[in-house]
Amino acid sequence: MSEPKPDQPGAEASNLLAERREKLDRLRTAGIDPFPHDFPDREEIASVLAEHQRLEAGTETDSVHRVAGRVVARRGHGKAAFIDLRGPSGQIQLHAKADVLGEDAFSLLDDLDLGDILGVEGRVVVTRRGQLSIEVSSWQILAKSLRPPPDKFHGLEDTETRYRRRELDLIANQESREIFRVRARTVSSIRRWLDDHDFFEVETPVLQPLYGGALARPFTTHHHTLDRELYLRIATELYLKRCVVGGIDRVYELGKDFRNEGISPKHNPEFTMLEWYEAYADYAKTASDLESLVSEVATDVLGRPRIERDGKEIDLAPPWRRVTLRDAILDCTGIDIEKETGRESLAAAMEVELEETVGWGKLVDTLFSKRVEPTLIEPTFVLDYPVELSPFAKAHREKEGVVERWEAFIGGVEIANSFTELNDPDEQRRRFEQQAGELDRGDEETQPYDETFIEALEQGMPPTGGVGLGIDRLVMMLTGTHSLREVVLFPAMRD
């Protein structure tokens, strides 16, 4: 942060900044370091509160504690003052009194501002109104705040500022702090579940010579020394399968994928994805694993396998509903995709214009996501997708033209995708060639041919089930939010 320049608009726009700097100077003049190096032997505010529950109003204990946190409110009373101090674990009231602190230490409190980081020591007392407090016997400023905090009562409402300056949102809004706490607990609970089920965590390249594993446009970047284009990964799929070939039978990776596509309440250019692969399993096993994982993680994080969404309770406990893609579409729209097997006839049944680049599979996908997906509120597995949409899934063991694949939906949002993985290298080669055909028709979101991956399959990959779970979307479900930006700390924004 640079020094404010008086000529610059904004620097002197408010004297609020100048006044805080004057206080900073006064502290220094008084020989006080406004940015000391530490504050040892501190206790969490929550543990101090927990230790002194249910004391009578007016109680004065001999129990001395040291706590630190941010000053969030102040109420002066002449020769006394109340200060609300907040840390990550909770908030506690400080009672500063001139007769306890001495005139000098008390009057220096005048140079405190809302937002300052403060460390105090004192005994626990309970006020006449029954408010547990620390009667301050000494205090120390731990960091001077040079900018005013958001409104102490209304918080920070402006959506743009909440996303661009998330630290202010976190300071001002309890709900926002809680969302990210749920997110952190969710991620750690998922890892625990996978580790407990003998999965092996790996890290594969983010910068890739060839992207793959999903149908999406990639970001490109350039490596100077190698002098070549690299792609930011759109999925971890192909590398993780190579791990399975290598004998890591249960493997997972939890990290960021990047897709160069539009931004919406359900899409951020970078997002957190979990993929796991289990050798000798198929898509029925991955489905039962996913419903167990989500249900157990929800119980771990929320205390129950249920969420609330738009005022409705949704039960996440297994078993989830299972419906084939064909039946789901038939139920919602009356269109039978087993009968409308041509591009023209399906487009006609859908009553839409048929565009050059749109294949039959894409039409099915459009039909499904427009008409069916929003209705899938209760947790649902949609099974058996057309082969056109699924270049890495194995053909169905009984049904013609479809692959063993499911997508899982909660609250009308897709949260996971899975298949019985294709492990026949020759069939995989044909799928890549078919995707190349799509590319020729002008579809930019297709799968490039990956010879290294084919060679890995030729080495021999056991039958395998794989899953991709969208972590951001799962957190949306667990927090009852409706935008990815509410669960991503620093979402993508324009300059």
Place this chain on the structure above:
RNA sequence: GCCCCCGUAGCUCAGCUGGUUAGAGCUGCAGGCUUUUAACCUGUGAGUCGUCGGUUCGAAUCCGACCGGGGGCACCA
């Protein structure tokens, strides 16, 4: 990329059928108050009304373009 809505003090908001010097609460500053908790009381400071241009005697207010945000459509997970 297209359509709709929004942008006033550090924060939360009034004002917007064009008309004196743009208001309030919180925050800030000065003062009072030793049990308050959205503390209170007195006084007081703070705004290129998103930006640029246009209409007009006069624009926060009407019109246009642009910037930023939100929602929807398209595309996607």
